[in-house]
Amino acid sequence: MERTERQRPNHPPNRSFAPSESSGSSTSTSRRNYSNRSRNSDYNYAKYNNTNSNRNFEHDSSDWRGKRSSAGKMYIQKLETKDDSDSSHFDLPPVIVGTCPFMCPEAERAQRERLRDLAIFERLHGNPGKTSPGLAVKKFCRTMSAKNDQALDVRPLPVLENTLKYVLSFLDSKEHPFEVIHDFVFDRTRSIRQDLSIQNIVNEKAVNMYEEMVRFHTISHQKLLNGDSSSNASSMHHLNMQQLSKTLITLLNLYEVNRSNGAIFENEAEFHSFYVLLHLGSNSQTTGESLTLWFRTLRSPVIKSKEMCFARRILRYFRMCNYKGFLCTIGAEASNLQYCILEPYVNEVRALALSFINNGGYKLNPYPLVDLSMLLMMEESEVESFCQACGLATCGDELGNKSLPTKQTTFSSPKGVFQRYNFLKKI
Template identity: 25%
Template sequence: MAAKSDIFHEGTFLQGLCMEMCPMRELNLRKKQNRLHPFEKTVENSSPKNKLNEAMNIAVKEFTRPAAGKELNPKDIRPAPVLLKTINYLLTVIMKKPSALYYKCEFISDRIRSVRQDLTAQNLQNSEAIKILEKATRYYLIMAVRLSQEPLERYDPVLHNTQLRECLKKLLRLYYIQNTPCKNWTTFLACDMILNLCTGSYYLFHEYHKTEVHATKHNGMNLAFDMIKMHAIGNFVGIFRIANTLPFLESCAFFNSIERLRSQGLRVMNTAFSSKNLRFPLQLLMEIFCFDSIEATAEFCTCHNILTQDGNVFFKRGQFMEPSQHKVYTCHKLIGSKTTQSDVDLMIDE
């Protein structure tokens, strides 16, 4: 990638001075207000001195919206090495705690947002900043799949998707201003292309052509490019055939669009196979759209007002109806079966 001069001036940004995961000022304030998270609380029978030391090792700066007109204090901002230590702590120690996944992710997502906030405050663009954003992006991609079956009161997919896109956009920007291509940039550029499959907003699509000499050997990048071509001609069967071969992380990116693509594909098939005498095998439809079960496939058809009976689908022109809200189905065949690594190993990727 060609080097790009940044629009910011280094002198206008802070240099973080906080060497702990949580600034002492915030730690003392939240302890006084009894606002420490259970993951940040110390052992009750410890001495006051030990409690303070323990709290400093496990408390993590929370996300707060910047107040208008209030200047940031460098003593409250963590430099890159501390931010890297913090996100590693979140994705290993916290993620491995024996608590419900949604509960852990509620804490982790807030603290990662704070990590990103400190990155922005310092305009960090070094290799450590890239590592931090790569880990955060993996977290957002993988947890979007893992948390998809949680009720809305436990998990907000809209907020999660917004954080994913903001993080990925920042990461791709840092890649773009580097003098040389980074190790993982093609993977995350492929994820971005796939995330934008339904929107048609391929704001970095032209970069593929500029960098194809470097990227042609990257499987995920080429598959993402093929999916864009399939979407452009309305070949939804082709899109899902390619999706079956995507690497794991790119498959997680595809998950973001899967229900809309299934719906669009079913609409096309309902028109193409509309006939009084035609019986389309439900098993085949399950395989085309990568469902995990016949039952989920039949439910999907019913939600779109498509009749299924005795293992067959009966397409009829004019009967297709778009549901007011798409149900999110599990995707073990398409995503979960593609890796044997733990989520922690996948996110840290050291």
């Protein structure tokens, strides 16, 4: 103890860094632990008080997640994937306030002209080395942070709103394949989110912008699955799903940040239902438990909304293999955006229904395709093609009525992506 006090002359003499019952070796260990705690404390202080740190609010979500956990409002972010570009600090002041008046900063525009790094939509008269302020849109930069960028490189909210409107207008274009359009819009909307994040813009206008970007990723989810089946399209779909999950989770938290007087936003219930529907494809028990906990965080107006009731019924029917309830509920209640998420599972459930009918039917009583069309909610002309895709043969009688012989042993659920079949809603 005398040795300890000599090393720390300014320390009160009656305070010890080790319990009095400890041996000499324990005293050394205690000093090491104290030193480690000090270093950790210094590190944490520096981490959360460094004004030059990246304040992007979409990636490093530990701050707001802890804050909401203490308030009993923690969202379970099972769908969120790590990305080096995004972080989450709703409660921190903005590091920078953008002053760039154009959709693309002048310095970046000039550099990309020199490098001929212009998307087809940004080229002036088709020239890959020439653009203009009305065409060029700022690209996403993974290394962008408040430490490295100046105000002139960041677009303020009004410019970001106009940029988003301009970028999303390309979705109606018929001149280029959707994959080309998606590649451009995907990158530029990500850059918009980055500028919102670095300025810590979390107001109602940011909510509206995030809703539009979630819509874009949701529609892309459907179109990329129904488009080219190449490996490039598959990769694009995977990346789109990642950003759909990240953008949606940020949107759900923006709803909470802008909550006032207990009211809910006009589209809030529907966007919450997307989070549930995106869990359909997971067989992980952990995901199911996380979703159960997530339900407990929802406010009563949201959980009781027709959109959330629909999503919960769909989830229950899917996990119980209730194909009739699943298909009929979609046909009666699904919105267009909800169907964009659900469409990949519709044919999966149809194949399950076909398997039950084939295995459970009577061999001497073929199942009429007209009845199968009503059950599977498909055009009768497409039912035969669907049966053949599942390895089942059909037959016809002398009157031209087609039916499905049951008890066939050749049934197999198609591998990979199904051909797209129309969804016939009951009138």
